[in-house]
Amino acid sequence: MNRVSPAILTVLSLAVLSSPAQAYIAENRVEVLPAGNGNFAVQDTRGVGPMEAWCAAASYAQVVMGAGAADRVYLMDGRDRGSRQPIIYTLTPSDALRAAGAGKQSLSVSVTRDGYNLTVSHARHFCTNPYFDD
Secondary structure (H helix, E strand, O other): OOOOOHHHHHHHHHHHHHOOOOOEEOOOOOEEEEEEOOEEEEOOOOOOOHHHHHHHHHHHHHHOOOOOOOOEEEEEEOOOOOOOOOEEEEOOOOHHHHHHHOOOOOOOOOOOOOOOEEEHHHHHHHHHOHHHOO
């Protein structure tokens, strides 16, 4: 029987743990990265609009994190208007974040109002937007 030495296992474990987080590419070609503590960041490298950002966030939540259609995705750290900073989302909001989003729903989709939230199902509908197709 072949045995792997503990030193080799340690080196392999450290290599895996220290490798950069794997990017997820949503169906609308928007990149999403883990942001620690179960949060995730939608990257804005090409002028991503709110519908595209929510599509990517919901896709990541469902495909990578195993969220169900009725689970809510919360905007945790929105971007400033006109910026291209990453947009941070979570499936596990703090009480303060949940309170910030209470009663703040509107007909327009926000990537600037922390606490704003949508169900995974609702946000995934933005993935079928014909404007995403080339």
